[in-house]
Amino acid sequence: MDKPVSQGFVLAKFNPRSSAYWLSPSARLAASRIVTQRFWALIHWSPGAEGAGAPSLSVISSEPAPSDCPNASFILGPKLAVDSGMLWFDPAALIVHPPLPSTHAELCQPVFLHSVPSIRTLDRITAERPPPYVLEPTAFDVFKTVGKEARSEAYRRALAKQDARNSETHGGDPPEEDRLAYVFGELNNPRAYAFEYGIQPDECIPPFEHVATLYDEMFLYIQLCKDYRWAGVEDTIAWAQATRTKGMPGRMRRPENVRGLPKPSALLQRDDRFREDAQTAWDLALKPRYWTESGGLPEEDESELHSDSPYLLPFAFPDAPEWYPTIELGRPRVIVFDVFGILLDREDAIRTALRAWLPADWQDRRPENDIEDVVKLYIECEALANRARSESARSVPELIQAALADVAMFLNLPFFDTQTQAFPGPRRSPALHSPAADAYCARARAAADAAAIATILRPRPFPDVEHAVQRLAHTGGDCTLLCIPPYSTAHMDLLRPSLPLALRGPPTCSLAAAAPLHTPYPPSVFDALAALVPSDVRPEEILLVSAGIGRVISPALVRRHATALITRPGSLEGSARFIISRKRERNPVPSVFVSDLGKLCDALGLA
Secondary structure, three states: OOOOOOEEEEEEEEOHHHHOOOOOHHHHHHHHOOOOOOEEEEEEOOOOOOOOOOOEEEEEEOOOOOOOOOOOEEEEEEEEEOOOOOEEOOOOOEEEEEEEEEOOOOOOOOOEEEOOOOEEEOOOOOOOOOOOEEEOHHHHHHHHHHHHHHHHHHHHHHHHHHHHHHHHHHOOOOOHHHHHHHHOOOOOOOOOEOEEEOOOOOOOOOOOOOOOOHHHHHHHHHHHHHHHOOOOHHHHHHHHHHHHHHOOOOOOOOHHHOOOOOOOOHHHHOOHHHHHHHHHHHHHOOOOOOOOOOOOOOHHHHHHHOOOOOOOOOOOOOOOOOOOOOOOOOOOOEEEEEOEOOOEOHHHHHHHHHHHHOOOOHHHHOOOOOHHHHHHHHHHHHHHHHHHOOOOOOOHHHHHHHHHHHHHHHOOOOOOEOOOOEOOOOOOOHHHOOHHHHHHHHHHHHHHHHHHHHHHHOOOEOOOHHHHHHHHHHHOOOOEEEEEOEOOHHHHHHHHHHOOHHHOOOOOOOOOOOEOOOOOOOHHHHHHHHHHOOOOOOHHHEEEEEOOHHHHHHHHHHOOOEEEEEOOOOOOOOOOOOOOOOOHHHOOOOOEEEOOHHHHHHHOOOO
16 A cells, blocks of 8 residues: 655635635625636645645745745755756755756756645645655655754744734733734634645646645735724625615715615624714715717716715815806817727727637637627736836836736736747646747747737727728818827837828827827826917817726816817727716816717817
């Protein structure tokens, strides 16, 4: 009979929802939203329970353990470069059998086994087959003996720091309320965690040089446990949900006495903080109102527009002005077009690029995923990448490549970086592929990435643009047509051949300032526009045409320009809701709502 397995290397993934079984349903739901990644770990059992029961995990990472204790990390070896056949070994390393697979470029990068901390698991599993990699028996004995001493030292240092902190803060032991706060809600805490083992067929195997994110994930989980351990959490959530369904206008003073409002439980009524926060919770529970295609709020809401109802989104749009002017649509002397969403269909270019960029069987394997969700994810990743790079000048191709890399990381897909000639994210283990197969996959992935970037860089014009712009140019009298460069004037040179003929020559696109892709137009754009148009043109005679009410319409109204909101069918930006308040004067209301440029010509009375 084979000896039971006592240790080995496994792929594991933290399962916050299963770990939070001892918390409330709302806490388990919140825990399920923590994003986790797979990592390599040493799984080991306590003496006498080899191969069965609840094991412990020790993280394997390319970075040493976060603890400053001696022997908190051990180097593992040897390592074998599967693409070159070279072997690397550190004399101080714990010996692993067989050698850890690697690549020639990462052969000399050390791989660490963390002895501090040792993570207790909730999983009572049985090792039915040997793991692919194990420590040599002598190396495992060293890990057990020296690692136990390191964990004891780490515990002593943590207690010393806690005592020093208590002495500085309270002059001794912590007050009674602090001790109760620590104990309350912790009596059922198992201080052990659930994990998933192995890997799904469509997932990428992380290399041993992968940086483990488990500690960050567990930090979020432990903080969540502290947030949800109060006994009144479920009562508070239930009260907030019931309050939202009422949608009663006005402000409340005493939540337990308002007619029609759900009465809080006795536990909540005794809580002073809940009573203080009830007013804020009620204000944020007001139902939003949506704009209609005719250009205003629904008629049944007119009586509420002039009431003293609170704002809906003051925290989400802090730069909103005190009020927005109402600018009527007249006969404009200058029409300024937003390039993307009005002239060029960039959303369709992103959709086309991603449809070809995703693996061929991606939607077959995951039928619940729709391409529109991936388009939204890409736009969000691009906006975040743009914000992260705002302090340094970057080109649009670099921005697109960064967004594609983030999308690939989020969807757990391999992404080949054409600049570094490497995979920055999770990838298949080099032990599973030959060097020739890896090189072929890299070339194919690089070609797909380059094709996606090229498609997004050159969006096509909308079908109605050429005819509508010709109508505006020929029948608009002395009206001047302009468009503002998106992102940079250099990027505008790339887009110029796709623009309508009437918008390709000077003074078109001669503004000194370019407009950002994802954020509201800054004052510099409007200053450059004012310097370009004749001095006798009043602000109301300048019409800005855009699909972004928060990005363009809102700042344009602050400058008292006329505005036209184009809400094309299927447009993500054009269909976005942007409502700051239930008072009309506190919301940006465009001068005209139309579904395309042809309807704009009709609204202007052009033949």
